[in-house]
Structure formats: structure tokens, C-alpha cells
Amino acid sequence: MRQFFPLRDLSKEPHNTILGYPRATKSQIQTRVKELKKLGIDGIIFEGPMIINKICVLGKGYTGVVVLAKLGTKKVALKIRRTDSPRPDMKGETILLQTANKAGAGPKLIASSKNFLVMEYLDxxxxxxxxxxxxxxxxxxxxxxxxxxxxxxxxxxxxxxxxxxxxxxxxxxxxxxxxxxxxxxxxxxxxxxxxxxxxxxxxxxxxxxxxxxxxxxxxxxxxxxxxxxxxxxxxxxxxxxxxxxxxxxxxx
Known part of the structure; x- marks a missing residue:
């Protein structure tokens, strides 16, 4: 059965390892939790075909980890910038996805911040x-x-x-x-x-x-x-x- 974790639980072990993958300080985790609040994210559902530290996620790339999240009553895909990403923020990828969306391609971009992209969830x-x-x-x-x-x-x-x-x-x-x-x-x-x-x-x-x-x-x-x-x-x-x-x- 899928389990929903509200934001207050994401700074705790073991789920903070996903929020600050592959490693992050307590301060970085707290900053990221505040960022998610500003974006309107209510929490994360850890499910998906990929496993990181025994936790299920939707996907993992060299710049980020993608998880299933809740934005109000809606399920969304949340891309979390890796702490070892070669990119300092998500601005570049935000622009690329906006350009793709204008062309009629890609998952719909909902919101973004320094460390996160909130996108349409595609089941x-x-x-x-x-x-x-x-x-x-x-x-x-x-x-x-x-x-x-x-x-x-x-x-x-x-x-x-x-x-x-x-x-x-x-x-x-x-x-x-x-x-x-x-x-x-x-x-x-x-x-x-x-x-x-x-x-x-x-x-x-x-x-x-x-x-x-x-x-x-x-x-x-x-x-x-x-x-x-x-x-x-x-x-x-x-x-x-x-x-x-x-x-x-x-x-x-």
C-alpha cells in the first residue's frame, strides 16, 4: 500500500536521504523543506520502479531524483536537484521544459524553484x-x-x-x-x-x-x-x- 509522508517527516531518516541525495547537511534539508512549502507541496509518496537506499522513487538521473508528490489534491512529479549536481539550480532545465511545453511536447511544468521542478505526473x-x-x-x-x-x-x-x-x-x-x-x-x-x-x-x-x-x-x-x-x-x-x-x- 502506498504511504504518504507529509513535509514535516521529510527531514527525518531515512527520507531525508532522498530530499538531499546523495548527501546533505541538516541545514540544506531544512532549506529544501521550506522551499517545498513555498511551492505548495504537501508531501511525498515514495513509490516507483527505482530504489535508492531501500526507498522507492520514480527515477534517478545525474542531476536529479524524481518522486511522486502531492500538490493539494493532485499528484505531481517532483524533480529534486541532487546535491552533487553539476548545475547550481534548476533554472536551465526550467527554461528548456517551458520551451518544450510551448512547442506542445514534454510533461507540463507546474512550478519550479532553485532545487525543485514540479511537473505533471504521467502514469x-x-x-x-x-x-x-x-x-x-x-x-x-x-x-x-x-x-x-x-x-x-x-x-x-x-x-x-x-x-x-x-x-x-x-x-x-x-x-x-x-x-x-x-x-x-x-x-x-x-x-x-x-x-x-x-x-x-x-x-x-x-x-x-x-x-x-x-x-x-x-x-x-x-x-x-x-x-x-x-x-x-x-x-x-x-x-x-x-x-x-x-x-x-x-x-x-
Whole structure:
């Protein structure tokens, strides 16, 4: 059964180890609890597929730990900046997620502060696990719809000039549930040359574990055909060249 821990309990062992992961002073923990109060967070529900110090969380990256939290009556995803993060605050990631949101991609940003990002909570499975468990009637249509949505969001990011940066290893970066959403913009950039559509296509459709699973559900076009339309898209990056990618992949 899921257990909710109010803010007053988060400064105590063992949950303070998550709030100040990997290590923090009492003063840092107290400052972070005050920060959460200002953001309106009521507490944290420790559940999820990843375990840190015997405590369940939603995820862990090199800049932060993500947990399930309560904001009033609403469940939200709370990203906690690691104390050993190379970044001094969450400003950069806030700007990147705001840019993604304006383009119509990513989890909705609700609020942010120096050490926290409060985001829409997306209940679902990582794309690799979702495809692995996909079977039965309607699976082909469902898979095509998911890939089309992922690539459309990637095109929106390309058009907005934001490069996600992690889509060549897409298995952890798409949640499939009621919504199909790209997540985790901590490695994103507004300075790099964008390659979201090409990276996602390569990860999902060309020579990967996911591509083999996809090909068992619906027959992919020859690899060279995919590469040809992707090269053209990379060169032009227009709506027409993106539509040509979808058509070549039988996703229209």
C-alpha cells in the first residue's frame, strides 16, 4: 500500500536521504523543506520502479531524483536537484521544459524553484516495456499511433530549436499511458543542432531491440528507405519532409 509522508517527516531518516541525495547537511534539508512549502507541496509518496537506499522513487538521473508528490489534491512529479549536481539550480532545465511545453511536447511544468521542478505526473510505462507487453487485437494500430505521436512531438521540438539530447537511447525517455509523452529534458539544449526526429527514428526503427519488437508487430519498410527519407528530412526539416517520413513508415 502506498504511504504518504507529509513535509514535516521529510527531514527525518531515512527520507531525508532522498530530499538531499546523495548527501546533505541538516541545514540544506531544512532549506529544501521550506522551499517545498513555498511551492505548495504537501508531501511525498515514495513509490516507483527505482530504489535508492531501500526507498522507492520514480527515477534517478545525474542531476536529479524524481518522486511522486502531492500538490493539494493532485499528484505531481517532483524533480529534486541532487546535491552533487553539476548545475547550481534548476533554472536551465526550467527554461528548456517551458520551451518544450510551448512547442506542445514534454510533461507540463507546474512550478519550479532553485532545487525543485514540479511537473505533471504521467502514469504509464516506459516505451520499451509498453511495446514488449503489446499483443492482441488492435496492437498494430496502437503501436503506429504511439510512434506517430512520438515522432510528431520530436518534429515540434526540432521546429522549436530544442534538442532533447537523449533520444538515441529512447527506452527511458517516453512514457506511454493515457498520454504519450517525451520526458526528461535535463540533457536538452537550445544551442545544439537538433536531431530529435532522426534520433528517435533510429532508436525505434533501425537495428535496436525496440526495432526488432516493432517489426514483429508491423512490417517496417527496408532500412535503406528509412535512411533515405531521414536524410532528406535532416536536410530540409520542413513539414513536407516530415510528412514524407511518416508516409514512408506507413504511419499516415
Amino acid at each position: 504509464g510505462a516506459k516505451i520499451y516495456d509498453w511495446i514488449k507487453d503489446l499483443k492482441g487485437k488492435g496492437s498494430t494500430a496502437s503501436l503506429k499511433n504511439t510512434i506517430r505521436k512520438v515522432l510528431t512531438d520530436c518534429y515540434r521540438l526540432d521546429s522549436a530549436g530544442i534538442d532533447h539530447g537523449e533520444l538515441s537511447n529512447i527506452t527511458k525517455h517516453v512514457i506511454v499511458g493515457k498520454k504519450i509523452t517525451l520526458i526528461d529534458f535535463e540533457s536538452s539544449s537550445l544551442e545544439r543542432k537538433v536531431s530529435n526526429v532522426t534520433s528517435a527514428c533510429q532508436a525505434i526503427l533501425i537495428g535496436s531491440g525496440i526495432a526488432k519488437m516493432v517489426n514483429r508487430i508491423y512490417k517496417l519498410p527496408p532500412k535503406q528507405k528509412i535512411i533515405t527519407v531521414l536524410r532528406k528530412y535532416k536536410e530540409l526539416r520542413t513539414q513536407k519532409s516530415f510528412d514524407d517520413v511518416l508516409e514512408a513508415l506507413k504511419l499516415t
